[in-house]
Amino acid sequence: MSNQDVSGSAHWETVVTGIETTTDGGAGPGEGAVVLSVPEMDCPSCATKVRKSLESVDGVRGTGLQPTTGTATVRYDPARVGVSEIAAAIERAGYEVVDRSTRDTSGAAGIAPPSEVWTSPRAIKTWVGAVFLTAGLLLEFVLTGWNLAFLSTPSVSLTAADVAFLVAVLTSGLPVVRSGYYSARNRSLDIDLLMGTAIVAATAIGLFIEAATLAVLFSIAELLERFAMDRTRDSLRELMELAPDRATVVRDGREVTVPAGEVAVGETVIVRPGEKIPVDGVVTGGESAVDQSPITGESVPVDKEAGDDVYAGTLTEAGYLEIEARTEAAETTLSRIISLVGDAQAKKTEREQFVDRFAGYYTPVVVALALLTAAVPPVLIDGSVSVGVGGYTHVFAGEWRTWFVRGLTLLVIACPCAFVISTPVSVASGVTSAARNGVLIKGGNHLEAMGAVDAIAFDKTGTLTRGELAVTDVVPFGEATETDVLGLAGSLERRSEHPIADAVLDRAAGADVRYREVTGFESITGKGVSGRIDGRTYYAGKPGLFADPDLAVGEGRTDGGESALGTAPGVRGAEAEADAVVASLQREGKTVVLVGTDERLVGVLGIADEVRQEARRTVERLHDLGVSRVVMLTGDNEGTARAVADELGVDEYRAELLPDGKVEAVEALEAEYGAVAMVGDGINDAPALATATVGVAMGAAGTDTAIETADIALMGDEIEKLPYLYELSRTANGVIRQNVWASLGVKFLLAVGVPFGYVSVALAVLVGDMGMSLGVTGNAMRLSRMKP
Numbered sequence: 049m050s051n052q053d054v055s056g057s058a059h060w061e062t063v064v065t066g067i068e069t070t071t072d073g074g075a076g077p078g079e080g081a082v083v084l085s086v087p088e089m090d091c092p093s094c095a096t097k098v099r100k101s102l103e104s105v106d107g108v109r110g111t112g113l114q115p116t117t118g119t120a121t122v123r124y125d126p127a128r129v130g131v132s133e134i135a136a137a138i139e140r141a142g143y144e145v146v147d148r149s150t151r152d153t154s155g156a157a158g159i160a161p162p163s164e165v166w167t168s169p170r171a172i173k174t175w176v177g178a179v180f181l182t183a184g185l186l187l188e189f190v191l192t193g194w195n196l197a198f199l200s201t202p203s204v205s206l207t208a209a210d211v212a213f214l215v216a217v218l219t220s221g222l223p224v225v226r227s228g229y230y231s232a233r234n235r236s237l238d239i240d241l242l243m244g245t246a247i248v249a250a251t252a253i254g255l256f257i258e259a260a261t262l263a264v265l266f267s268i269a270e271l272l273e274r275f276a277m278d279r280t281r282d283s284l285r286e287l288m289e290l291a292p293d294r295a296t297v298v299r300d301g302r303e304v305t306v307p308a309g310e311v312a313v314g315e316t317v318i319v320r321p322g323e324k325i326p327v328d329g330v331v332t333g334g335e336s337a338v339d340q341s342p343i344t345g346e347s348v349p350v351d352k353e354a355g356d357d358v359y360a361g362t363l364t365e366a367g368y369l370e371i372e373a374r375t376e377a378a379e380t381t382l383s384r385i386i387s388l389v390g391d392a393q394a395k396k397t398e399r400e401q402f403v404d405r406f407a408g409y410y411t412p413v414v415v416a417l418a419l420l421t422a423a424v425p426p427v428l429i430d431g432s433v434s435v436g437v438g439g440y441t442h443v444f445a446g447e448w449r450t451w452f453v454r455g456l457t458l459l460v461i462a463c464p465c466a467f468v469i470s471t472p473v474s475v476a477s478g479v480t481s482a483a484r485n486g487v488l489i490k491g492g493n494h495l496e497a498m499g500a501v502d503a504i505a506f507d508k509t510g511t512l513t514r515g516e517l518a519v520t521d522v523v524p525f526g527e528a529t530e531t532d533v534l535g536l537a538g539s540l541e542r543r544s545e546h547p548i549a550d551a552v553l554d555r556a557a558g559a560d561v562r563y564r565e566v567t568g569f570e571s572i573t574g575k576g577v578s579g580r581i582d583g584r585t586y587y588a589g590k591p592g593l594f595a596d597p598d599l600a601v602g603e604g605r606t607d608g609g610e611s612a613l614g615t616a617p618g619v620r621g622a623e624a625e626a627d628a629v630v631a632s633l634q635r636e637g638k639t640v641v642l643v644g645t646d647e648r649l650v651g652v653l654g655i656a657d658e659v660r661q662e663a664r665r666t667v668e669r670l671h672d673l674g675v676s677r678v679v680m681l682t683g684d685n686e687g688t689a690r691a692v693a694d695e696l697g698v699d700e701y702r703a704e705l706l707p708d709g710k711v712e713a714v715e716a717l718e719a720e721y722g723a724v725a726m727v728g729d730g731i732n733d734a735p736a737l738a739t740a741t742v743g744v745a746m747g748a749a750g751t752d753t754a755i756e757t758a759d760i761a762l763m764g765d766e767i768e769k770l771p772y773l774y775e776l777s778r779t780a781n782g783v784i785r786q787n788v789w790a791s792l793g794v795k796f797l798l799a800v801g802v803p804f805g806y807v808s809v810a811l812a813v814l815v816g817d818m819g820m821s822l823g824v825t826g827n828a829m830r831l832s833r834m835k836p
Contacts, residue, residue: 177220184212221263269818336367422455470787499777521654637688
């Protein structure tokens with residue numbers, strides 16, 4: 049929140065060379081946009097001063113100020129104003145624009161560079177002031193014999209201790225007074241103006257101890273707050289540092305190292321063992337396990353080979369990869385995540401908006417009370433007045449210096465800093481923590497809303513299930529084995545292009561079966577396939593295939609029974625057992641495939657969109673965390689929906705829903721439970737995601753549509769991250785409540801104690817300002833330590 053000296057005009061040219069000017073990032077037709085790094089703009093009141101200064105510049109069309117990142121995004125008319133004038137306006141507000149670009153080579157949104165808080169010029173002045181304050185206190189109260197008089201007149205008396213206090217005021221207090229001057233010039237009633245006024249007033253009337261104490265302690269508080277804010281910014285810096293600055297590409301047959309931002313789409317990038325992948329692309333050569341946890345949050349490295357997608361910022365483990373770049377550096381998944389995380393911190397939650405409105409009334413009211421406290425009691429109280437309450441008596445004296453100090457103390461308490469930053473630091477900590485764990489939250493408002501949901505609706509396919517057909521059951525009959533069943537089915541299905549065939553072949557490959565030669569292959573539309581193996585005709589298909597009178601299967605059926613199987617001799621013998629298996633699988637909502645000849649049934653395959661093993665644990669965990677209703681929405685038939693719902697333990701399911709039916713279901717849940725989260729794949733569930741209080745898309749890494757559509761995106765295809773998201777959001781809401789009410793409560797107690805003389809200037813600074821600011825920041829940082 050402090051301000052550096054405003055440099056002369058020569059500084060502008062230096063600043064401008066380090067600034068990247070763009071025509072995108074929200075700039076409209078005929079507009080330019082620039083992102084500037086303003087590290088010392090680290091609180092809402094700082095941003096207010098900068099905004100007011102920028103708004104006074106002709107040609108500035110819009111501003112986006114983010115204290116949590118220390119950046120200022122400005123849209124402007126290039127025909128009327130230049131970047132140097134914009135930078136000058138920021139420095140007129142008292143905040144230095146650093147001499148560097150705030151966009152990294154990936155083009156992601158910027159963040160202020162880390163600062164050397166404890167060795168900065170402001171820190172040095174503070175330490176010097178602290179030494180002189182300590183010396184003055186020793187001379188005043190301990191080494192009184194050395195406290196010689198330097199100047200003594202009828203109107204002025206200065207001792208050695210007074211001189212020490214004045215030096216402390218000059219070294220530590222001048223930066224505060226300068227900041228207060230900028231606040232006054234920009235008509236901003238903030239802490240800098242309040243503290244600057246208090247220091248000047250106390251010095252002017254000879255309250256040197258109070259002035260020096262206020263100057264030094266407030267400067268220390270500023271340094272501690274800047275350090276705490278820098279720690280908060282570290283979370284986003286960690287994301288930005290994931291992508292390497294350099295890349296090795298093949299050009300003209302040679303390997304050359306270039307800045308990652310210069311890699312063109314289509315170029316081949318070489319990544320050696322232990323190196324980070326610099327771009328999004330597809331593997332064209334080599335093999336390696338890749339640690340994708342920075343993007344997807346997956347804890348186990350994923351094997352990559354030719355044809356697989358890879359993401360910038362991920363790390364190769366032990367292999368060599370050749371990658372064809374598919375996106376420019378500014379459009380990588382990591383760049384979009386960083387940009388969206390930065391934007392998320394700028395979106396105010398409802399609580400933050402309330403806090404801002406409240407602070408707009410709180411500060412003027414307390415300032416007015418401070419003025420009344422300093423001016424009224426000395427006039428009204430002649431001598432002293434005793435006031436008794438409940439057996440307790442307090443004596444109020446009318447000495448004006450006493451009430452003036454109490455008025456100064458209330459000025460310190462009037463600062464709403466801890467109260468105002470309580471929400472944004474919590475949001476910044478929560479959003480960046482989630483991003484590091486593979487959960488992209490696109491706004492503090494969504495973080496807050498997710499923690500308030502009472503019902504969660506899931507799409508079934510691809511969310512609670514894997515979205516791919518798989519063989520879940522293999523039931524052999526007679527002397528056949530599972531390998532026999534899979535071998536025959538796989539041999540037939542190798543010629544088929546049906547999704548069921550892929551499922552059968554995947555299971556057969558896992559069982560290491562031996563395929564047999566098939567002749568006379570035939571696809572029987574809507575029923576299955578057939579072919580000759582070892583001189584006999586085998587069939588694989590639905591139960592109805594074995595009851596079709598037009599086919600050889602079950603030929604000669606005359607009993608008119610209702611069995612799904614035919615009545616050829618070998619088949620008839622397996623009817624009872626097969627009917628029971630088929631009925632059981634169908635009750636579970638699975639597709640049934642029979643394998644056999646016209647005389648012998650070899651076995652049955654159960655095929656389904658496999659339920660994720662972790663989905664049931666996710667539902668249980670959500671219930672444990674306090675979610676009242678977990679609902680499954682699906683377009684599947686009633687039987688399949690019921691079977692999956694029973695397996696997962698959801699509270700309710702709704703089947704045979706079209707996209708608009710899912711929207712109606714979400715609206716009905718909102719009417720009953722209030723806040724509702726919808727979890728889907730972010731593409732065909734887009735209407736329902738948009739309707740819900742919070743839309744959560746799964747498996748969003750590399751999927752532009754999912755990232756843009758949802759309010760929150762689980763970057764990996766890991767549904768088990770949802771309980772972590774819910775718990776993080778609930779914890780964040782709790783932290784925000786704790787911060788807001790604790791800061792208000794402490795301020796109130798201090799304010800009540802001031803008129804009674806129980807609260808000194810030092811205590812007001814240490815507890816009401818520095819202590820609470822550090823307290824709310826430290827409490828918010830707890831969110832960064834939460835893990836899935």
